[in-house]
Amino acid sequence: MSGLATTLLESGETTTAEAVLFWVLGPIMVLAALSLLFAKKAVHAALAVIVVMISLAFLYVAQDAVFLGVVQVVVYTGAVMMLFLFVLMLVGVDSSDSLVETIRGQRWIGLLAGIGLGVVLVGVVGRATYGKPYGLSGEQVDNNPTGVAHIIFGQYVFAFEVVGALLVTAALGALVLTHRQRLTPRVGQRERADARVAAGATLTPLPAPGVYARHNAMDVPALGPDGQPLESSVPRVLRVRGQEADAEEFAARTQRVLAGVSQVRGNPPPQAAPESAAVNAPDLGAAVSDTGQDGRSTGPAGVIGQEDGK
Amino acid sequence: MILIGEAVAPVTADFSNDTWWIWLIKAVAIVVFLLTSVLIAIWFERKVVARMQVRPGPNVHGPFGLLQSLADAMKLLVKEDMTVKAADKLVYIVAPMIAVFCSLLTFAVIPFGPSVDLFGIITPLQLTDFPVAVLYILACASVGVYGIVLGGWSSGSTYPLLGAVRSTAQVISYELAMGLSLVSVFILAGSMSTSQIVTSQTAVWWFLPLLPAFVIYIISMVGETNRLPFDLPEAEGELVSGYMTEYSSMKFAWFFLAEYINMLNVSAVATTLFLGGWRAPWPISTINDGMFNEGWWPVLWFLAKLWALMFVFVWIRGSVLRFRYDQFMKIGWKVLIPAALVWVVAVGVVQGVRQFSGLELRSVLFVLAGIVLVGLVISFLIPEKKQPGAPERPPGPQVYDPYAGGYPVPPLPGQVLPPSPRKQRAAAATAAADNETTPQVTQEVHGG
Numbered sequence: 025m026s027g028l029a030t031t032l033l034e035s036g037e038t039t040t041a042e043a044v045l046f047w048v049l050g051p052i053m054v055l056a057a058l059s060l061l062f063a064k065k066a067v068h069a070a071l072a073v074i075v076v077m078i079s080l081a082f083l084y085v086a087q088d089a090v091f092l093g094v095v096q097v098v099v100y101t102g103a104v105m106m107l108f109l110f111v112l113m114l115v116g117v118d119s120s121d122s123l124v125e126t127i128r129g130q131r132w133i134g135l136l137a138g139i140g141l142g143v144v145l146v147g148v149v150g151r152a153t154y155g156k157p158y159g160l161s162g163e164q165v166d167n168n169p170t171g172v173a174h175i176i177f178g179q180y181v182f183a184f185e186v187v188g189a190l191l192v193t194a195a196l197g198a199l200v201l202t203h204r205q206r207l208t209p210r211v212g213q214r215e216r217a218d219a220r221v222a223a224g225a226t227l228t229p230l231p232a233p234g235v236y237a238r239h240n241a242m243d244v245p246a247l248g249p250d251g252q253p254l255e256s257s258v259p260r261v262l263r264v265r266g267q268e269a270d271a272e273e274f275a276a277r278t279q280r281v282l283a284g285v286s287q288v289r290g291n292p293p294p295q296a297a298p299e300s301a302a303v304n305a306p307d308l309g310a311a312v313s314d315t316g317q318d319g320r321s322t323g324p325a326g327v328i329g330q331e332d333g334k
Numbered sequence: 335m336i337l338i339g340e341a342v343a344p345v346t347a348d349f350s351n352d353t354w355w356i357w358l359i360k361a362v363a364i365v366v367f368l369l370t371s372v373l374i375a376i377w378f379e380r381k382v383v384a385r386m387q388v389r390p391g392p393n394v395h396g397p398f399g400l401l402q403s404l405a406d407a408m409k410l411l412v413k414e415d416m417t418v419k420a421a422d423k424l425v426y427i428v429a430p431m432i433a434v435f436c437s438l439l440t441f442a443v444i445p446f447g448p449s450v451d452l453f454g455i456i457t458p459l460q461l462t463d464f465p466v467a468v469l470y471i472l473a474c475a476s477v478g479v480y481g482i483v484l485g486g487w488s489s490g491s492t493y494p495l496l497g498a499v500r501s502t503a504q505v506i507s508y509e510l511a512m513g514l515s516l517v518s519v520f521i522l523a524g525s526m527s528t529s530q531i532v533t534s535q536t537a538v539w540w541f542l543p544l545l546p547a548f549v550i551y552i553i554s555m556v557g558e559t560n561r562l563p564f565d566l567p568e569a570e571g572e573l574v575s576g577y578m579t580e581y582s583s584m585k586f587a588w589f590f591l592a593e594y595i596n597m598l599n600v601s602a603v604a605t606t607l608f609l610g611g612w613r614a615p616w617p618i619s620t621i622n623d624g625m626f627n628e629g630w631w632p633v634l635w636f637l638a639k640l641w642a643l644m645f646v647f648v649w650i651r652g653s654v655l656r657f658r659y660d661q662f663m664k665i666g667w668k669v670l671i672p673a674a675l676v677w678v679v680a681v682g683v684v685q686g687v688r689q690f691s692g693l694e695l696r697s698v699l700f701v702l703a704g705i706v707l708v709g710l711v712i713s714f715l716i717p718e719k720k721q722p723g724a725p726e727r728p729p730g731p732q733v734y735d736p737y738a739g740g741y742p743v744p745p746l747p748g749q750v751l752p753p754s755p756r757k758q759r760a761a762a763a764t765a766a767a768d769n770e771t772t773p774q775v776t777q778e779v780h781g782g
Binding site for chain 2: 065067068071074078081090091094095097098101102105106108109112168169170207208264265266
């Protein structure tokens with residue numbers, strides 16, 4: 025493209041401003057294009073691409089193709105952004121190019137092919153003859169976007185539709201290829217919440233260990249509003265391992281304090297019984313939602329707070 | 335609605351009288367306007383959010399705390415400017431500049447008003463305009479995101495990288511919805527130049543006939559500017575501050591500036607494309623033969639609409655919680671984009687029927703309303719689909735031997751692993767320690 029523009033400029037019909045713009049942008053583009061080849065980091069290469077694309081857009085705008093110039097930026101920034109993501113996902117954040125040849129003689133073959141292409145291009149471009157440039161003003165019926173629309177949706181409408189179908193096919197193909205069949209029904213937030221309500225489990229997050237207790241260590245159960253220790257506040261792992269602090273001790277201490285109160289009110293000390301029954305036998309059926317087959321894990325089962333419901 | 339689809343000149347604004355110093359005045363005025371607006375916007379946001387949360391907000395520096403953002407800016411200026419050692423130096427420094435420069439570009443094509451007499455020269459209150467001005471705004475916005483992405487990547491740190499990747503995904507998905515919602519305006523206005531779009535709204539502002547597109551634009555503009563409830567790239571509860579975690583002092587301030595300028599940008603675009611631009615609201619516009627639509631008055635209407643949208647931003651921030659990432663993506667791809675597509679097709683069909691059949695817009699709309707009504711009535715006759723019952727659980731967890739085949743196999747749905755040796759040891763230890771009830775052995779049911 026840049027080579028073509030040079031030749032057009034040499035016919036001496038463009039303005040000085042456009043020539044200046046070209047000779048400023050040209051070297052920048054060549055440098056960026058070269059750094060695309062020689063950059064060690066893949067992300068730098070992606071950046072070089074965006075520099076080339078934006079400079080190209082400037083040149084388009086300078087040559088009266090405003091629509092093409094702006095669309096160039098809109099489309100290619102998105103495209104390079106995808107490239108950037110691919111680099112991050114496939115190559116890694118910081119990885120540099122590996123210079124190890126995977127195929128023997130690959131480098132020499134590549135070099136040879138490159139030189140061959142260069143010779144062909146120089147031959148073709150050098151021998152081409154160009155007509156007198158007459159600019160876009162004659163082509164543009166109303167204004168630039170309208171002219172482009174007439175060409176795309178009139179003259180080239182079939183090619184345009186075919187390209188559209190091709191792109192849709194590609195997108196669908198990507199979806200089909202990455203699709204995995206689900207073995208079990210998907211358990212989302214709503215289903216989990218419904219199950220929790222149906223099971224009569226704790227709907228709120230579980231209390232944190234040590235709340236209102238004398239110690240705030242992980243193994244000390246929190247005290248409920250009634251002063252009774254809440255077994256469910258101690259992490260499941262500690263409970264399964266039997267490493268929690270003795271809840272009975274805290275309960276007994278509270279009992280002593282509350283003894284007078286309950287005598288006055290005649291209330292039996294509530295709760296505690298079902299809680300302690302559930303301590304060592306958490307039913308994880310409701311908590312474990314995925315089999316690891318449908319992608320993301322929902323985290324450790326104990327966190328969700330369902331194991332104490334049943 | 336008379337103006338819809340009429341063949342008109344690509345750009346209404348006439349810049350033929352402009353001299354270089356007019357350009358300079360306009361450009362400087364735009365930059366000054368943006369920078370001072372950002373200072374006011376920060377104060378405005380803090381004050382309004384504070385009012386919504388029943389507290390006074392900034393009230394120490396200056397009258398009503400007006401100088402608070404100036405004080406903040408000074409603080410940021412004199413703070414130590416750190417460059418992270420693990421950072422990719424060049425990209426790390428360039429990233430905030432990209433963000434700010436791109437955000438400054440948008441207002442070049444926003445019309446503040448019609449032609450005015452500026453030092454003896456009749457010139458439109460707009461720096462420039464061209465046939466694809468709105469596409470140019472989209473282009474600037476999409477380049478501006480590179481500031482965020484590169485800043486996050488070059489910091490050489492995990493949270494910024496996560497923020498950058500989120501921002502990329504966010505921009506790719508929300509820019510589509512945004513662009514599609516703008517297309518229906520292009521179709522009706524018959525142009526992509528901002529001044530022409532404002533002219534096309536003489537009879538009716540586009541937000542009324544294009545309400546769905548307007549709603550989609552408002553939602554996606556919040557997503558585009560990384561504001562609550564879509565501030566996932568900088569979610570402080572999850573990512574510290576996302577892409578700007580490793581930035582300090584002026585470099586951080588540039589990101590901050592870019593974010594607020596972008597808010598002004600998208601509000602200005604919404605004003606220009608949907609809310610009539612600088613045109614006076616209805617009862618005022620009829621006073622004295624449209625006196626308030628001429629001269630310098632329109633600047634007032636433009637600013638009023640701009641700040642009303644800024645208030646909407648703050649209002650949303652004050653009342654909506656941050657979305658979870660998957661919910662955010664679901665809204666973008668499964669709600670906004672399909673809705674925008676359907677809407678564009680509908681607007682295209684109506685416009686096509688009008689243009690090629692010579693029917694009145696009114697009769698076309700009546701026919702469409704009739705079709706919708708009939709569809710609605712028919713939908714009432716369709717019996718409600720029965721809710722699928724809860725998935726049947728297997729009768730009971732089935733203990734299996736994972737080593738039956740010689741190597742460990744994960745449990746299939748309905749199967750459970752036998753108790754792990756460690757739990758057995760713990761149980762044995764407890765049993766030995768206090769000879770009480772034998773603790774039951776936990777079993778993990780998978781995929782129930």
